[in-house]
Amino acid sequence: MLRIECPLCGERPYTEYRYGGDADKRRPMHGAGGIEAWHDHLFLFDNPKGPHREFWQHVQGCRQWLLVVRDTATNIVAEVALARDARGMDRQGPGER
Amino acid sequence: MLRYSLSRLVRHALTDRPWSRAWREAKPRNRYDVVIIGGGGHGLATAYYLAANHGIRRVAVLERSYLGAGNVGRNTTLVRSNYMMNGSTQFFEFSLKLWEGLSQELNFNVMLSQRGQIVLAHSPAQMDGLARRGNTMLLNGIEAELLDRGQVQHLLPYLDYSPAARFPIAGGLLQRRAGTVRHDAVAWGYARAADALGVDIIEGCEVTAIMHDSSGAHGVETSRGRILADRVAISVAGHSSQVAAMAGLELPIESHLLQAFVTEPIKPFVDHVISFGAELFYISQSDKGGLVFGGHIDGFNSFTQRGQFPKVEGVAQCALALIPGMSRLKLLRHWAGIQDMTPDGAPFICRTPVRNLYFNGGWCYQGFKATPAAGWCLADTIARDEEHPLVRCYGLGRFAQGGASLDEYGHGHWTYRH
Numbered sequence: 001m002l003r004i005e006c007p008l009c010g011e012r013p014y015t016e017y018r019y020g021g022d023a024d025k026r027r028p029m030h031g032a033g034g035i036e037a038w039h040d041h042l043f044l045f046d047n048p049k050g051p052h053r054e055f056w057q058h059v060q061g062c063r064q065w066l067l068v069v070r071d072t073a074t075n076i077v078a079e080v081a082l083a084r085d086a087r088g089m090d091r092q093g094p095g096e097r
Numbered sequence: 098m099l100r101y102s103l104s105r106l107v108r109h110a111l112t113d114r115p116w117s118r119a120w121r122e123a124k125p126r127n128r129y130d131v132v133i134i135g136g137g138g139h140g141l142a143t144a145y146y147l148a149a150n151h152g153i154r155r156v157a158v159l160e161r162s163y164l165g166a167g168n169v170g171r172n173t174t175l176v177r178s179n180y181m182m183n184g185s186t187q188f189f190e191f192s193l194k195l196w197e198g199l200s201q202e203l204n205f206n207v208m209l210s211q212r213g214q215i216v217l218a219h220s221p222a223q224m225d226g227l228a229r230r231g232n233t234m235l236l237n238g239i240e241a242e243l244l245d246r247g248q249v250q251h252l253l254p255y256l257d258y259s260p261a262a263r264f265p266i267a268g269g270l271l272q273r274r275a276g277t278v279r280h281d282a283v284a285w286g287y288a289r290a291a292d293a294l295g296v297d298i299i300e301g302c303e304v305t306a307i308m309h310d311s312s313g314a315h316g317v318e319t320s321r322g323r324i325l326a327d328r329v330a331i332s333v334a335g336h337s338s339q340v341a342a343m344a345g346l347e348l349p350i351e352s353h354l355l356q357a358f359v360t361e362p363i364k365p366f367v368d369h370v371i372s373f374g375a376e377l378f379y380i381s382q383s384d385k386g387g388l389v390f391g392g393h394i395d396g397f398n399s400f401t402q403r404g405q406f407p408k409v410e411g412v413a414q415c416a417l418a419l420i421p422g423m424s425r426l427k428l429l430r431h432w433a434g435i436q437d438m439t440p441d442g443a444p445f446i447c448r449t450p451v452r453n454l455y456f457n458g459g460w461c462y463q464g465f466k467a468t469p470a471a472g473w474c475l476a477d478t479i480a481r482d483e484e485h486p487l488v489r490c491y492g493l494g495r496f497a498q499g500g501a502s503l504d505e506y507g508h509g510h511w512t513y514r515h
Contacts (some may be wrong), residue, residue: 001406002397015407019397019513035497042510043349043440043496047338049400072352073400 002075004068007082009061020055022046023067023083049073055083098293101204119285120292125299125321129157131479132317132326134304134340135333136160138169138280138465139457141287141298142472143332143479145203148294150473151480156296157326158288159319161303165284168334171434172465173357173379173391175370177214177275178239181230182503184490185443186237189463191487192470193274199469205286207278208384214275214370215244215253217419219264223374227270234272242271253371255422263418264375275370277381283468307343313452314344328479330455335400335435337458344451349496350437350459351512353394356404358412358431360423362386371419378415387429390416394436396513404433436461440496440510443503446475446488455479456493 002014022045028037046052052072057065067086069079099105099117109116131147133140136158147153160166176196178189200206218224224243231241249269250258256266288298299321306318307329316325333340341348367382380390392412395405409431416423439445439459444467446457457475460467474485484492490503496510 013407014397014405021511021513039497040347044347045338045349045351045512047348047351047398049336049339049352052398054397072398075399075401 016060123297140332145291146476154295195469314454438512
């Protein structure tokens with residue numbers, strides 16, 4: 001079973017978490033970009049077969065949102081960080097995808 | 098092609114020769130009119146209808162693994178047309194009509210069993226929903242019968258009707274023409290019939306690049322060399338994003354796992370196909386006697402083809418809530434397929450922004466039952482370079498254009514919630 005090591009609570013089965021999708025998606029700023037930017041944000045997916053940066057919320061634990069790097073081909077989790085800390089390390093700033 | 102018939106079977110039984118191969122082991126040629134990437138049910142059906150309906154016989158089907166290794170051999174074999182959204186209703190009814198004539202058409206017994214499918218309701222509101230769905234079907238010329246609790250109990254006496262039932266049964270919607278098909282036979286039947294018309298079916302041939310420029314697609318690079326083609330079609334559900342990326346396309350698709358289960362074989366017990374109304378759960382009994390059932394996707398994108406255990410537990414709980422008598426049955430096997438999930442739960446059969454490149458994918462839970470119609474309509478789309486009328490609603494551009502929604506459950510664009 002997929003297990004994720006929460007930085008605060010320790011290693012737990014994935015059923016304690018809620019999946020939050022692709023962490024590299026950036027919601028366009030209001031008023032910025034045309035309909036195309038919103039279309040791409042809502043409807044297109046990178047869908048990599050390999051490392052995937054994604055959000056999980058530890059709903060049955062500390063309720064923190066985590067940023068997890070999981071390989072979608074093997075389900076091996078390489079990195080876990082609190083999402084609020086990881087944001088500072090993001091390659092892209094807010095407002096850009 | 099050796100024609101199969103009763104007299105052939107009897108004559109063959111008197112010899113000790115093995116049956117001849119059902120299709121040739123083709124070597125890739127340098128050039129084809131159409132190359133189809135993906136030797137699943139949809140790709141093989143497309144090749145067959147290109148040859149049979151449009152006379153296009155210089156066709157190759159390229160399969161990375163062995164024929165039938167993917168989702169055509171991993172589904173729960175159900176066929177039905179009890180949809181409600183305009184577009185899907187007509188498409189899946191066309192597919193069911195093709196299923197009804199398929200064994201004759203292919204001269205291969207695909208073992209269609211129209212045992213009827215019953216969708217259950219567990220509340221008056223759900224009964225209203227089923228009545229509406231049934232009326233939509235009737236307006237489209239598809240028979241449908243709304244059943245009350247007593248009628249369901251008469252047909253399915255083994256469900257939980259006790260006062261303690263977690264989800265009391267209020268009634269159901271019956272489509273008598275729905276049922277099951279032997280899924281491997283679909284792949285083999287289409288392969289054999291397409292091969293007889295001159296189509297090359299090439300197994301163990303992985304596509305590594307799609308040759309394309311501003312004028313369109315020109316062919317593919319494969320593990321067995323370069324193959325030129327006037328037209329290229331992608332039909333690889335599960336890995337649609339990866340193959341489309343070879344032509345620079347990003348798709349509204351995410352890949353998720355769907356698990357299926359079969360119990361040890363027992364005597365005839367479940368005579369119909371049953372869909373639970375309180376959760377996504379569906380069950381039928383195979384000809385070998387195993388109860389075949391499935392549920393939701395695992396809930397996060399994955400290519401592992403290996404399901405998560407909590408889903409096994411959840412599906413088993415559904416089974417017992419519906420049919421308590423299953424409690425002592427042993428699970429014989431369970432497996433997972435990689436499934437394209439889309440933002441509205443509906444598929445794509447269309448041209449793409451790259452000329453001469455066609456796309457079929459995004460089938461969510463519906464790929465198997467769509468096989469004949471998807472092949473028919475994709476072949477037509479390739480032959481005429483214009484979408485078949487039945488699949489105009491299934492374009493890649495539909496989210497940008499707005500308009501008619503195909504989102505049956507109103508889940509929104511989260512792929513993992515469909």
